[in-house]
Amino acid sequence: MENKEIELRICHMYPDLLNLYGDRGNVLSLIRRAELRGIKVKLVPVSIGDDFDENDFDIVFLGGGQDAEQNVIRRDFVEVKGPKVKDAIEHGMVFLCICGGYQMLGNYYQEHDGTKIECLGAIDVYTVGEDVRYIQDTTYEADFLKVDGVADSGKLYGFENHSGRTYLGPSVKPMAKVIEGAGNNGKDGFEGAIYNNVYCTYSHGSFLPKNPRMTDHLLRIALKRRYGEEYELPELPTDCEDFARAALLRYKEKGNTAP
């Protein structure tokens, strides 16, 4: 088996603090779809005070947390790990960042009262907090995931829960078009951000489980980066995930069948 020596090293940043709305499901998805392909997975939690060295990892996951928790990590993330994280991003390290993690990579977060909280500035986006919170199911369409002949291959399903409005600078591309939901800011019709190999989204919780092609995309670019362009991610069925996607579509059509 050629995959025998293939290894994926996942860095789970601040798992003890940034663990809101089921974000750990994303890490479980990366692990599952890698291990089913015979890829050896090494999962390393990196929290406050722990060293971050980009040479140790192939993919970094950064989730969202409660305000109190995000304040705890901000100094460690921006000041201590910050320069190394920025370098890793410039070198093409694969990142998946959700909600609070997404906002923290940006330039700043402006609170309701106008106070600006300085963020990492690794990608050219900024966020403005507003009163109305977007809490709803979402559907997006991402061109880079489209596969010819697979009807909903470009569709991403999620659930958003954020009061921040994020605006992208010229060096950053949106991740997807919004079909249902608010997306980055409720105005421009786009969701998330892509910069180098950094993927950011407001989609919480079971984002990767229900979007296996996104999971595979991240695995593919992370492993190609490590093992070279010739590396091919083995085929793996998506039948369980497709069943869940079909069930979700059914729910979206019918709504709650409340007693």
Added chain:
Amino acid sequence: MASLRYHFAILSAKATRLALRIMGRGATTLPGKVAVKFDPLLLQKLCSGRDCVTITGTNGKTTTTHMITDIFRNCGYTVVTNVSGANLLSGVTTSMIFGLKDMKKAEKAGKKVICVLETDEAAYGKIACQIKPKVSVVTNLFRDQLDRFGELAHTRDLIAKGLDTCEADILLNSDDSLVSELYKGREGRTVFYGLSEESMHYNNVTYPDKSGVLPASSDAEYCTGCRTKYTYTARSFGHLGAFSCAKCGKTRQKPRFYVEYDLSKNPSDEGYELSLCDGGASPAKEKRVKLPIPGMHNFYNSISAVAACVRMGEKIGDTEGLSFEKCAAALEHVEAAFGRMEKISIGDKKICVLLVKNPVGLDRALSFVAGASDAEGIYMLLNSNIADGKDVSWIWDVDFESKEFPEKVYVSGDRYGDMMLRIVYSGVDRSRIIAKPMEDCAELLDQAISDSTPGKCLYILPNYTSMLALRSILVKRYHLKDFWK
């Protein structure tokens, strides 16, 4: 004038109930809602001069309320209590209005009356000032419908607000770092309950938890004061345990009421025994009892219920009738409420319903089922109505990976796809799972029951609105009496 207002309010509640009954509907909250419109301070008037206990927190409210009620009744008290779920101002008021007759009758006969009221944690600040409880139990704080409640610190502050509007003796969970800090500024009236630290240590070392791929998402890993990571010498479950902060010195308080236990026996089994202790006396009092409702989380519910009754006895001068020995003994006779681990026989088959509403509740339920020797099938239902929380991503916060699933797995609810995927991702083979949409949940229940073997048990884990649906299916299809009203 006030009196007229009061009588109008009561009358309006009665009329509302009558109308609802004619329409064939339950009347657990609306009568109170109407009555409060006539008299906004009605609850205060109903509670005035009466001895009230309130129970609030994230998990265990209903079971603890139920236990306290049964203990008081077994000790000869007349008890008025509210129906599970009816724990907002409207529901509590409704229960008090319709309990008036019993209370007055008992009071006339010179019998002792107690009101045992479950109160929603987010509404506690607004309700406690009217109830003015003599004893207030805070169970625990875990993440629960964050879209509705917001952050945990906020919920804790709402409870604190309620505690400051009354002079209640406060019973706090010593093992919950978020709950226990409510004692600050309320030292003189706080009593702690929890698990024995020695027991936690012993069981952690001897019978450690199975670990999954990733630790479950935890709610309180860092000290709320100085933001340093807590050190734990032992844990019971979730963030509950013997914690301390190396920097600011904040640490678990030694509880007066505590549980000594041994996990070499399985707390999922009926007849599991543990020791309830009152360290308030010297030497400490200890009473060996059978856990009335199985599951390790019921250690906490049991000790807090006994503590609340004993404390009430001390407060109202009935230390004889509500002695520690009597309360602990009375606990053994408590029976489970619907959706709270009650085993129900259907012909020669058995089912057991465990309501699961939030991550730690689901974690405890899965752990319980994994440990139950009679578990043959599990039926999970996940809805996402407003009362459940629209966001179902919390199922990913639970450590399914470390739990063993029974042989047969059934899944339904509006979000059956999400739940099916969660179970598959934890390592259960897809071929073991039958997943059907909510419309088919009754047929799936038929199938699950007919698949099961006599002597074994089908464990059903619904969330809130799917439990309501399930209850009505059991009443209609299986002719069980609607014991839940």
